[in-house]
Structure formats: structure tokens, C-alpha cells
Amino acid sequence: MSQAPPPTPGPSTAGPPAQHTDGVVRVEHLTKTFGSGPGAVHAVHDLSFEVRPGRVTGFLGPNGAGKTTTLRMLLGLVAPTSGTATIGGRRYDQIERPAHVVGAALEAASFHPGRTARDHLRVYAPQVGVPDSRADEVLALVGLAEVAKRRVGGFSLGMRQRLALATTLLGDPPVLLLDEPANGLDPEGIAWLRGLLRALAREGRTVLVSSHVLSEVEQTVDDVVIIARGQLVHASSLPDLARLARPRVSVVSPDAAALDALVAAHGWTVGASGRDGDAASYELLDVSAAQVGAAAFGGRVELHRLAGQDVGLEDLFLQLTAAPAQQTSAEAPAPGPGPAPVPSSTAPQTDAPAGGER
């Protein structure tokens, strides 16, 4: 897998090549270094990926991975050190009426506390180019109609998230870039957000949602772009990612010879094996505990341990984004249709601190 070509293609490599660039978010060899000299922070390093319309894409990585910096470069707020970030083939500041093309919510706190929800939207309406009545429409859409005339200072984090989302929807844009939109939402709010994002993607919009927790967006996204330490580690559809999450079984037998024969006979993939006197232990991949148990029972092999370990997506996510030193000890991810993770040797040795992302 590590021999696979560099991870340039985006999540939907199986899809047709882009006929028209509208709505395609493209990041190419994007690099951002804050500061210079020994104190420089390599927030993003040679990052390339593509996000297609009509799908919800999860932009994932641990805190400090460079997600927010990448989004800010896409939006012209942070100047890239090198590389390009375009939306519909154009840099953000080259887009004629940007709010009609891209709706972006970067932090849930971008409000003047003394302004009402409605006034907040009315401030941006003229530049978005929509009448003031649109403010009431989007407030209704995000379920804030009843608090439209209340000052934002009294809003809960969840309400702020909804207002941030309302702001992005003012111009009815085909591309939505949302940074951690589920932060602070209650379970009901998360379910609502999920439904809204799915509906927006169904309308053919490009929806990019960042998160530091895969499980938070697992039920929402079609594609995933996973970064760590400012670099791409994985980009594929969610099912392709799931295929990397291989079940594994831990098995121990006091009869090493019998277990060796059993493993060989069934051709199971061995993740790891060990020996302690006559006893043998195996870590088997792509097989369930039930299958191994049945085979051992049938082959009359005595087992002292039989434990299935389902590698959940979250475990896989942690594994993919783990520090390079840990990653080398973990076994290589299974071959799959998705692009290869970046070889860990190219990863910068310094972890990007959280300051690089905020």
C-alpha cells in the first residue's frame, strides 16, 4: 500500500473526472508555515485533496492537525506559504460575489454579543446581495425564528452554531465549508444538523464538514479527508475507509504445533504471532472470533484464549492520525481502493501545536 501513488486524488476517485469545475473544492500542494526560524510552526505541509459536489465530505484530523488553517487558506483569510486552494477553480478573492458561491462558518463565536440574531444577518445581507427578508428565512431554516430579536450575547453555544450556519446560508451557496459545526450541539441538534447537511448535499451542493472526532460525522459523511500534522493521511469514500477497519482475533493455544497447522490450513492472515514454550499466540486478521472458534473446535485444537477485536472506525482513525513513531509499529493498513496514506517518514517531526490551528 505504501507503494501506491501519492494521495492526490480526492475522495471520489471512482467518480467521473470533473466535467465542470463548479463546486469543486481543490487543494493542491498547500503549505503554510507560521513564523520562521526555529520557532516556525508547520501548520500545513504539501496538502492535496479534492472535494466533490453532491456529497458530504468529512474533513478530519486531531486538534492542531491543520484543518482550520486549511479552511482559512481556502477562504483567503490566511495566505498560503505555497500551493493553491481553489473553489470552483478560482481563488476565494477572485470570486465575484463570494457569498453566493461559498458559505463558510469558521468559529461559533464570530458574533458581536450586543447584536441581535436578525441584525447580525442584516449586517451581511447587503454584501451577500440578498434582501433583509432573507435573514428571517434562514433564521426559520435553522430554527431560530423565535429568538431573532434577542441579543446573541445570551445565546448558548448550540444557538450560536445555528446562527453561524444561518449566516452561511444567506447567499444560498453551492459550496458549504463548516468548521466543527456540531460543537456544542445537543444530540437532537446533531441529528437535525445531520439531516440538514444530507439534504443540502442531495441538492447537489458541496458540503465540507470538519471535525476532530470521526464518530461525530460518521453517519453524515459520504467521503473522508483525514489529515494529521498538516499532511494528508487518507482520502476516500467512507465505505473504503471502513474496509480498512479489519476485524482481528487474538488466539492462544498451549499446543503450538496444532495452532500453527490450523492457521496454515485456513490461510488466515497473521498480524502478529508469539511463542512461549509449547504455547503459541496469534493475532489473526480479516476473520471473526466465531470462525476461528468453530475451526478450532472442528480441528480439536485446545484454545486458552479467543478474543475478537472489532477495529471500529474510530480506532482506525486514531491509528491513521497517530504520531509517526507509533504508526510504524502498527501494521500497515490493508490494500484498498483508497489512496495511500502519506509515508510517515515525510511527516515533520514537530507536532503542530494547537496555536497553529486557531
Added chain:
Amino acid sequence: MTRAALVAEYRKLVTTRLWWILLAVMAAYMALMAAGLGWSLSQGDVSTGTGDELVLTPDDVVRSVYTVAVSLGYVFPLLVGALAFSAEFRHKTITPTLLAEPSRTRVLLAKLGANGAVGLLFGAVGTLAAVVAGGGVLAAIGEETFLGSAATWRSIGLSVLALALWALLGTALGSVMTNQVAVIVVVLAFTQFVEPIARVVLSMTSWGSRVAAFLPGAAGEAVSGGSLYSATGMTSLLSWWQGLLVLLVYVVVLSAIGRVTTLRRDIT
């Protein structure tokens, strides 16, 4: 697009409480100062710090009264302007602002425009408060109000203009200093201590007096055509159009610095 940016900036100003609180305080303060000044200057026994006996024409008296906002109230439009950028950075609304208008030059110009308009409002209200209160006191104690004279109204009009320029200067200063606490401290310290002291100290020498005329406060007073400080003989002033130019130079220079420093930075 530019018009939309102006409307957006104007709405940013008027949808918070700060502007009308400052406006109300300014109106009350200016009415009080004009009334007090109208009364005391008319008593004719005012002396300067140097002890020289003043000879003021009635015309000078009313001009000082009606344009008192330019001498003592310019901190209000200055503060409103100075907070335009710092409020955006403090509440992180600079992000949605730059998303709506990616051209940072246009954001700066729109802020100058909108704050200039609000500065006109502050100028009109502050000056009106001074004219009504000061004129009322003068009329009540039987002094000439000079409200029939064209020269008086010219001074009143220029007072409004000078105060609007202060809002522009504040906005330009705010583009350089985006920390809210810092900009408030600088504005208050400069207007309340630094410049008044500098003007007194500099006026002791002839070259210093010439330099003092280029300080922003002195330039603002020059625009409105002579007021409190000059009426009391402390400093000489530039002519009204020179004062206007000096203030505009401050605005342009500070805006240019803001554009290439604050507005060039990454917004993180």
C-alpha cells in the same frame, strides 16, 4: 459592491448600543460645557494660565461656545471610529466581514465611509447641543447670540465637518491598533493628557507653537475657525483649510499603515 460594503459597515455601527450611548453622553456633555462656557466667558474676567488679562470680542465668545465640541468633544467621534476595527477583531467578526468582502482595501474604505457618515451625525448632534445650550444661556443672560450672522453659521458648519473628520481619524487609527483596550487607552491618553500638555509646553516657544498647530487637536480647531484654546491665546492655529488638510493627512497615513500591517496579516 462598494455601496453594499458601506451599508454593511453602517449597519454594523448602528446595530450595537455603543454609538447612541456615546452620542447621548456627547450631547449632554457639550450642552453642559457650552452653557457653562457661555456664562463664564460672558462675565469677562477670564484669565489664562499665564495671568494675562484677556480681551475677547463678543464674536470670539460665541464662536468658542458654539464650537466647544471641537475643542472638548472630539474624543467621542474619535472613539466611535477607533473602535470600528477593534470590535471586529475582539469579537472575531472580522472573519465573516472578510468572507463577505475579500478585498481588504474595500473593507477599510467602507469603514472610513460609514464612520465618516456617523461622524457627521456626531458632529451635528454635538454642535447642535452646544448651540442650543450655549445660545440659550447667552440669550437668557441678555447677551448677543450672533445666530443671525453668517460667520457664526459658517463656524457651526465647519465644527460639524471637523468632528466628522475626527471619526475618520479614529477609524484610521483603529486600523493600526486592533486591540480594543490599547486603542481606548491611547485615544483617552492622547486627547486628554498628551496633546493638551504638548500644546501648552510647545506654545512657550515660537517654533514650538508652529509645531503645535499641526497636532491633530489643533488642526481640528483650525477647521472650525478658532475656538477655546486659541481664544484664550494659548496657541496659534492654521487656517481652516490647512487644518482640514492636516487632519486628512493623518487619516491617509494611518489608513495606509493599517492597510499594510493589520490588514495584510493572516486572520487566524
